[in-house]
Amino acid sequence: MTTKLFGEPIPRREDPRLVTGRGRFLDDLGGRALAAAFVRSPHAHARVVDIDVAGALDVEGLVAVYTWDDLGGRVGEPLPLLIPHPALTHGRTGYPLARDVVRHVGEPVAMVVATDRYLAEDAADRILVGYEPLPPVVGIEAAAAADHLVHEDVPGNAGARLVQEVPGPDGLSAPAAIERAPHRLEFRLAIERSASMPLEGRGVYARWDADDESLRVYSSTQTSTSVRMAIAAKLDLPPAKVEVIAPDVGGGFGVKIVHPWPEEILVPWAARLLGREVKWTEDRREHFTSSAHERGQVHFVRVGFDDEGRILGLDVRFLHDHGAYTPYGIIVPIITSTQLLGPYKVGAYRVEFTSLYTNTVQVTPYRGAGRPQGVFCMERTMDRVAVHLGRDRTLVRAANLIQPGDFPYDQGLTFQDGRPLIYDSGDYPELLRMVKELIGWDDFGKAQTEAAVRGRRLGLGLACYVEGTGVGPYEGGHVEVDSSGRVHVSTGLTSQGQGHQTVFAQIAAAELGVPIEDIRVTTGDTRRFRYAVGTFASRAAVLSGNAIALACRALRDKALRIAADALEADPRDLEIEDGIVRIRGNPAASIPLRTVAVLSNPLRYAFDEEAARATQFAVGGSTDQPPVAEGEQPGLEGTQYYSPVRSTFAAGAHAAIVETDPDTAEVRVLRYAVVHDCGRLINPRIVEGQIHGGVAQGIGGALYERLIYDEHGQLLNASFMDFLMPYATEIPAIETAHLETPSPLNPLGVKGAGEAGVIPVSAVIAAAIEDAEGIRIEEMPISPDDLFRLRERARRAAGESSGAEAGEARPV
Amino acid sequence: MTEERLDVEMTVNGVPRGARVPARRLLSDFLRHDLGLTGTHVGCEHGVCGCCTVLLDGEPVRSCLMFAVGAAGHAVTTVEGLAAPGGSPSPVQRAFAECHALQCGFCTPGFLCTVTALLRDRPRPTDDEVMAGISGNLCRCTGYQNIVKAVHRASELMAEAE
Amino acid sequence: MKPPPFAYRAPRTLDEALAALAEYGADAKVLAGGQSLIPLLNMRLAAPAVIVDINRIGALDTVFVDATGVRIGALARQRRVERATDAARVQPLIGQALRHIAHPVIRVRGTVVGSLAHADPAAELPVVLAVLGGSVEVASAAGGRRAIPAAEFFAGALEPALRPGELAVGAFFPALGPRAGTAFAETARRHGDYGLAGVAAVVALDDDLRVAAARIGCLGVAATPFVLDLTDVLGHRPPDSCDWSAAAEHAKRAVRPEADIHAGGDYRRHLIGVLTERTLRAAAAAARDGVIDD
């Protein structure tokens, strides 16, 4: 029974707590801690001339005010550049508190600590900062023009430039292949900024133990282990004296992988300095202006193809908006440039990106992490090719797909982990077939025509993607069975709602043969597991899942060895079921796992009856062997790591039917279909949930959300009133189907599932609107106002050319 | 500068509670920090996300858009008070777990309070009524589909219990 | 995002409230449902020295309905008014518009009069009051009571014609005349958002079921509610032979909306055309159905 848990849609084990208000989120902790608040720059680009804190000093409850001048040692140095890359020739990071120049609205300038947040904000309001405004750089194309610089020592505002080239089978470069191709197209595409926007913002709570000279920090982070190392380094503490715990985290979606945030350094630093608990809970406005955004890119595409639509050469140049700093390196544009190819073989490929600084909030991964832009580029290209040739859009895609026999398939590029981009497994033609069937591709034309007769405009769009998941370097798992038979599983990476406590317990239950009720899972607590990387890039199930499986397998072997001794049997004849080790075919001869745990730890002292069985006068056995056999360790526990050679590649295809209002230009998504392959499913319900949530974020990004800066670098919609995240009323029901091609790369055969939902949505919706309207969609997101303008433009163009060649023919 | 403090007393989850707080203390902060009922969450503090929704005399309200003094003398129900007195989860709580209507769980308390009031007024809601009922609560994780399912499921569970 | 400090007064009677407002004058801010004021305080975009909370003045929590119209007290919540069937019979436009305000949970606290006093150019209720030719009743300790017609009350964006020391104690929405119908429509980005543009329409028919009067009120197109009489444009014809699109075109030409981050002026003007036609048709149909029902 228990072994069947793998693959079952069992209910989540974290829910009983969360539905009764017993979650422990960051701000639920530290009720008595001092509160921190920050004075943040109101300017996008300015020199800090002076800071006058006098007005704050008579605020009752004020404890401390800090500016950069107060930060000694490594705390005052720039924040680390987390992921260096040779192409990032001009990487820049900010200071925890601005030193002389602020480069985006929201950059922290001073820190206030007071007895509560209300008073801390009162004091922050009374601190007067003198600024000398500098010219702001806003918008990708303005950054490229470089009339002004974000960092005076970064010419052209270009932090990085990277080119990757893969010649075609005939050895031709992409430009040459395009030149010789029977058909050529050239166009520009753009995607605007959005953001992860978890409903819980960031937060840090620190406790300094002066007697022990140790620090405990809680952070709403996607990587507690790495936050710990960063704090230890910055505060010059031995890592052993720093504990970092990610409590319940109210969503991350990428933004919480960035670290250390200024606040993650400053709050523990102040706690040590003051000898008091300090907590900072980010408010929504701070989250908008002081965390991170993503997505903004402009692409220039050249493509050459044959009569079937087979792509012979693809040349993409794109500009990536990096915001003011590059703490997370150039991971996002690298992913865009490599994952752009999706499930296709494109002949020759050349991609070049320039990563540009602007006076806006920094850009770091948001769910999908560069893939939505890449997929938008590739899939819009496929649609352009199809329209140009007058062929069905799925036929053009089919002509380019990598075939099931082609795996492992080497795209010839270097991926975000510095390793070759080699797809491990998949069946892309089947994905395409399934999604066509699910959405009713072949019958849609009829429905569209019928709707048109009744004055309704329907459109159908489709997009495919491949997602590199489960990137290294590694994760670990620790498993321990205690003398009451409880199984404690821990792994270092963190959870933000993915149901790890359930999924990892399913893996452990299946591997060990114990009831899931006996399993307790801990994630993101450096007291329990110190070596880990973090939760991002759909890697938790692959990395920690496999590490836990390996740890369980090792533990199981050990348990069987000890049990075999006790039962005087051969370990190979033993099995574990429902937490009991028994001889196969002889159920009478058995020993509970909890007793095995007791026996694994030879004792001198008995603290309960169970333990008494392991004390020196109770255990029998040989007296000429050491109580702990050579090569063994006491305790029924063990740690294993899983470190993959390469990423695994999940894939999928989405399709949607939209309706556009002929009068108001509003867009409604009528149907949304997802076919998805993430290898073996551990818990299909959780995977579906991930897809639903991802698609909802994708629809938000396609139709509602954008971060709007004015030319002065002011974020004009830094609130939930104006940054339009979809409510239930904006999201359609999502229809899903799964394909399971196991990954050959890991013991469980799994691939990641966390980001799949969001990746192709903008491409799908753009295609569907284009289909409904007969107007080319080249920029996303698209609002009713945008569509209205496109219609007006098309009408004017049609008028001018007297209807002769009004763009492309209306596909009705 | 000493800020005036007021004695604020109200019934929370059936129990009289009180604290001495400044007039500007938001009800959300009062519940969370003065009374230690941290189940009510705060996601925006400008009334849009719905995470902070509690029941005031049985009606759902944003606790971030009320001062604690304004709730003085009233009865407040938070997520901690939705379960039956014995502690067994309410049909709405059960349905949310059963239908996988939560992921990170941060928005959940607000949804639970909203839906509890919705189903009290409309025990068998139509799809449209469910949509309208939950339309003021944001969830960034679930895509809402399972939340809609959970509302209908809760309605079934309530009907079965009768 | 925590509100700044303020002194707090919670009067229990109207007289106490007016006394407090008289005492603090321009330093005081009235707190009704708080659904607009408290977000502003939390963001520290407003920092009044004194808050006069009127939520404990039970005498203001009233909805009076008679043949002349609907009189709504300053503490009547939007949710309560939305559910008031007698009010809907006398003046259906109020309820039609209320359903477009935010979400049910916001309407549980938000007051009708608070929305009028907030005078947001994108809000629904000011347009309703304006198109119906209603009024706001205000009171002060010194000046007693006066009724301010809607056309004067909305002086500018977020600028009601209230003097320091004055409290809006109620609003009067005139009853729908005989053979008349109303309709409300708006286009918002998300369900429940403030409208990008919206139109409230009132159409009255004469004894021969020809259009006797047609008025619209528009939101989102100017600093204050924009009211337009389209009776002459429609030319006293039976609804079936009215040129609704000409009226819509007329409305479109009459407005000069500005752009904001959510929509441009051209699009808003276009929407006014679309929504004018939709609401006029619906209001005329309702007027005729009303006659047939009677």
Ligand SMILES: Cc1cc2nc3c(=O)[nH]c(=O)nc-3n(C[C@H](O)[C@H](O)[C@H](O)COP(=O)(O)OP(=O)(O)OC[C@H]3O[C@@H](n4cnc5c(N)ncnc54)[C@H](O)[C@@H]3O)c2cc1C
């Ligand atoms: C998420 C959200 C969405 C919203 N969406 C909409 C929407 O789509 N459409 C819409 O119209 N509104 C919307 N609102 C605002 C809501 O309708 C408010 O309730 C309303 O605008 C103000 O009413 P209130 O009673 O809450 O007033 P308050 O917030 O208490 O007061 C608002 C202003 O009016 C003044 N005031 C209030 N009452 C009086 C009085 N009796 N005399 C003198 N001055 C007074 C106050 O001093 C303050 O300046 C939304 C609010 C939120 C939080």
Ligand code: FES
């Ligand atoms: S915190 Fe109250 S609505 Fe968001």
Ligand code: FES
């Ligand atoms: S479950 Fe995470 S926000 Fe709803």
